[in-house]
Amino acid sequence: MGKVATKEVLRFMTDCLKAAGAGPKPAELHAKLLFEADRMGHPSHGLNRLEMYVNDIISGACQPNNQPKLIKESPSTALVDGCNVLGSTASEFAMNIAIKKAKETGVGWVTVKGSNHHGMAGYWARLAALEGMIGMAFTNTSPLLAPTRSKKSALGTNPLSVVAPASKGEMFYLDMATTAVAVGKLEMQRRKGEPLPSGWAQGPDGKETLDPELAIKTSCLMPLGGGEKTSGYKGFGLAAVVELFSGISSGANYGHKIRPWSHSGSGGPANLGHCLVAVNPCCFAEGFGDRLADMIQHWRKLEPTDPKLPVMALGDKEKKAAKETDCNGTVSYVKQMIESAAALAKKLKVKPMEVKQC
Amino acid sequence: MGKVATKEVLRFMTDCLKAAGAGPKPAELHAKLLFEADRMGHPSHGLNRLEMYVNDIISGACQPNNQPKLIKESPSTALVDGCNVLGSTASEFAMNIAIKKAKETGVGWVTVKGSNHHGMAGYWARLAALEGMIGMAFTNTSPLLAPTRSKKSALGTNPLSVVAPASKGEMFYLDMATTAVAVGKLEMQRRKGEPLPSGWAQGPDGKETLDPELAIKTSCLMPLGGGEKTSGYKGFGLAAVVELFSGISSGANYGHKIRPWSHSGSGGPANLGHCLVAVNPCCFAEGFGDRLADMIQHWRKLEPTDPKLPVMALGDKEKKAAKETDCNGTVSYVKQMIESAAALAKKLKVKPMEVKQC
Missing domain, CATH: 3.30.1370.60 (Malate/L-lactate/L-sulpholactate dehydrogenase, NADPH binding domain)
Structure with a gap:
């Protein structure tokens, strides 16, 4: 794991998109989008995806400087x-x-x-x-x-x-x-060396598989x-x-x-x-925000089946992750991600992402 | 099982709602709604529910002759x-x-x-x-x-x-x-004497249960x-x-x-x-209906995992059930439903539903 300052994450992703050919405005917006995913605890949609967007720009499949x-x-x-x-x-x-x-x-x-x-x-x-x-x-x-x-x-x-x-x-x-x-969850099970739960993925025969390796290969x-x-x-x-x-x-x-x-x-x-x-x-009816807050707060107070696992309202997980990111001022990335980012920096000739080892 | 002519189903449900106190227009619309569920193969939402609506009218909880x-x-x-x-x-x-x-x-x-x-x-x-x-x-x-x-x-x-x-x-x-x-699916498993699949229902301790009896009692x-x-x-x-x-x-x-x-x-x-x-x-874009039809028809042509179980488009099940109902001109009800309808007829003093035994 390596920690990267949030500003540095944004700087690096913006630079890569610009180096690929995007103008400052689309590059900054897209970097912000990817950063928010990392910030809110959805790393599959953050830095992890940067290279795919970069390659689509380089190949010409995506033309970032057009106007919708x-x-x-x-x-x-x-x-x-x-x-x-x-x-x-x-x-x-x-x-x-x-x-x-x-x-x-x-x-x-x-x-x-x-x-x-x-x-x-x-x-x-x-x-x-x-x-x-x-x-x-x-x-x-x-x-x-x-x-x-x-x-x-x-x-x-x-x-x-x-x-x-x-x-x-x-x-x-x-x-x-x-x-x-x-797909990211299949990869996590493979990393942990654990079988997939039932109902996640199919094998090449169309039947459910519990084998993460086979599931990733089949991509179904x-x-x-x-x-x-x-x-x-x-x-x-x-x-x-x-x-x-x-x-x-x-x-x-x-x-x-x-x-x-x-x-x-x-x-x-x-x-x-x-x-x-x-x-x-x-x-519609007055009081929308009050009723919605009441429902959200009711969920958190529900008696949990397992006292160690409190009931969460929808969005609590993201809120908590974002708060942590903001408090720390850093995003944590797994080693593999840090290495991919370094390789991408080299390929695009941009300043590598500054990583605080930990 | 007993078969009832579709017109007779509508007549009976309309009569019951009217006997409970609904005017002809709301009674006819509601009977049509319930009949459509039976016609399209969703019996849980058809005649099966009639008594609950009737009781809500009788108790005054529902006032069918008001105007929205x-x-x-x-x-x-x-x-x-x-x-x-x-x-x-x-x-x-x-x-x-x-x-x-x-x-x-x-x-x-x-x-x-x-x-x-x-x-x-x-x-x-x-x-x-x-x-x-x-x-x-x-x-x-x-x-x-x-x-x-x-x-x-x-x-x-x-x-x-x-x-x-x-x-x-x-x-x-x-x-x-x-x-x-x-809930109707829990009842079906109980009737068949089979355990529930995983992921359907909780027991009173909040944990998943496979026992249909316990699941129905818990209603969670x-x-x-x-x-x-x-x-x-x-x-x-x-x-x-x-x-x-x-x-x-x-x-x-x-x-x-x-x-x-x-x-x-x-x-x-x-x-x-x-x-x-x-x-x-x-x-939006021209050709909506054509693209949608193409997608629907593509699904039906997909190679099935089990050759005996062809891939169905969304709505195919309902379409097939409705076609069968229309061809037969009758709806089939389980014995228990026929008996409940007879008891309801007696209670409301309406002409009982005419059942063709089979």
């Missing part, structure tokens, strides 16, 4: 063409439109085509919550999820996020892949809910809803038509679809 | 007070507003307070899909779901439904509780995803999102504040909350 375009709108909706920019540039552009429309009409529902991976979905939903709105973000991703009964994948991990502001300093925060787990995740007996078709359904809102609505690539995403940056433009939504809770 | 009121609106949103009517009356009223607004502004987002159980959520989402919209329905329900790590329940089974029209006669149809399974379901290791907190999060859209937004009862629902009709007005949404896909 608003190509169609109604009082409460918009369709945006991301023009192959970074997913962060497209998502910020789209969410700002959604927030504006929600302030005017109560709801803003914006779909995006021609985009790239937009990182941690919760970042975008939270933009709306910081403006007093219920924020939602959906995106399709490269195929990894096997529909119930299918031997192979046909949908992405298709995350969805809902974030809402509450009274008393509370915030409702949900950001989840619609697969049972993300089970939907939230696992197998058919435990209602995995619901997770399949949710992944499909995310696709319905993202690629199907916006005219981007969808489902089985999306390229695999790899470290090489090959495969041409991703043409991913997103959906960014803002709903103004002031349009 | 539009109490607040913006171009794309509305807040409706159901005034204690049947959930069907309130949901039809609200969804019609949502559809109208979606035609005008692209989106209609309507929340409802002061309502009662609105049956199969998919019925309401489908109303919008029949008008060319993406339809969504959310409702809170009486507490049955234990948040991750909690010994007791604090949210309902909180179903969500998304239905969307596609080309080539296809329709995307998802209607799911955010618990791993509904696990969220979609099951335990913490298999990401049950995602199902908890989804149930909470449904609550956020329903009770929290509308000012109805929410989460732990909702009365238990029982056959007795006791407990006073439920004051449940719903959320009905319509989004006009014509506001």
